[in-house]
Amino acid sequence: xxxxxxxxxxxxxxxxxxxxxxxxxxxxxVVSSGAEVLSQVSSSAFDLMLLDLGLPDKDGLKVIEELRxxxxxxxxxxxxxxxxxxxxxxxxxxxxxxxxxxPFRFEELLARIRLRLRSASDMATANDVALKxxxxxxxxRTRRAHVGSLSVDLPAREFTLAETFFRHPGQVLSREQLxxxxxxYDYNPGSNIVDVYVGYLRKxxxxxxxxxxxxxxxxxxx
Ligand code: CA
Numbered sequence: 001x002x003x004x005x006x007x008x009x010x011x012x013x014x015x016x017x018x019x020x021x022x023x024x025x026x027x028x029x030v031v032s033s034g035a036e037v038l039s040q041v042s043s044s045a046f047d048l049m050l051l052d053l054g055l056p057d058k059d060g061l062k063v064i065e066e067l068r069x070x071x072x073x074x075x076x077x078x079x080x081x082x083x084x085x086x087x088x089x090x091x092x093x094x095x096x097x098x099x100x101x102x103p104f105r106f107e108e109l110l111a112r113i114r115l116r117l118r119s120a121s122d123m124a125t126a127n128d129v130a131l132k133x134x135x136x137x138x139x140x141r142t143r144r145a146h147v148g149s150l151s152v153d154l155p156a157r158e159f160t161l162a163e164t165f166f167r168h169p170g171q172v173l174s175r176e177q178l179x180x181x182x183x184x185y186d187y188n189p190g191s192n193i194v195d196v197y198v199g200y201l202r203k204x205x206x207x208x209x210x211x212x213x214x215x216x217x218x219x220x221x222x
Contacts, residue, residue: 001180002117003027003045007037007063008052008079013102017050020106021113027177034058041067045168045177046074048117050109051096053080053087061087061094068095075116077109131166133220136205138166145205152204157182161197165210165220174217194218 008014009032053060075097088099131138137146145152161182175194
């Protein structure tokens with residue numbers, strides 16, 4: 001399940017988008033200021049952001065600049081009421097991936113979102129041959145882990161779980177997100193399978209690699 005951050009201060013518009021996305025199986029978080037965007041992205045993992053360029057506290061272009069400066073690289077689609085070519089060009093040059101001019105039809109937004117999510121995951125797969133945190137390397141071609149000079153065998157599920165953490169270092173991933181990304185189908189939400197597998201990874205890759213964030217989920221230490 002993809003998690004989308006919606007940054008829009010007009011509640012009429014944000015609830016229209018949120019309703020549509022939820023009915024298509026997305027998870028959403030809505031914020032209405034630039035400051036909230038920055039605090040959200042530091043605490044949870046998003047796959048894409050919809051960003052109103054006219055937020056009350058901060059220019060949307062500035063928000064993009066700060067996110068990209070922090071190395072946050074999820075796709076950003078800007079929403080602008082201003083039908084000015086300058087804003088769109090500045091947004092795209094500043095690191096946004098696409099734009100929508102308000103008002104728009106939900107179906108068009110949905111098509112753009114799907115397109116951006118697809119190309120982001122294609123790019124991630126094509127570009128990365130290995131993911132590294134500290135002295136631990138996940139080799140994505142051989143699907144093996146290396147801790148220092150030791151090679152560690154991880155069964156498919158454990159490797160996918162490790163990969164999910166390594167793609168979101170420092171971010172909290174909830175049990176629900178991990179179940180969805182690693183197991184990929186509806187698992188009994190009461191199941192402790194995530195906890196069990198995190199235990200396996202700790203045993204094999206290092207006890208303090210993944211920390212428990214009480215009431216929220218797990219986080220890979222950077
Ligand atoms: Ca606005």
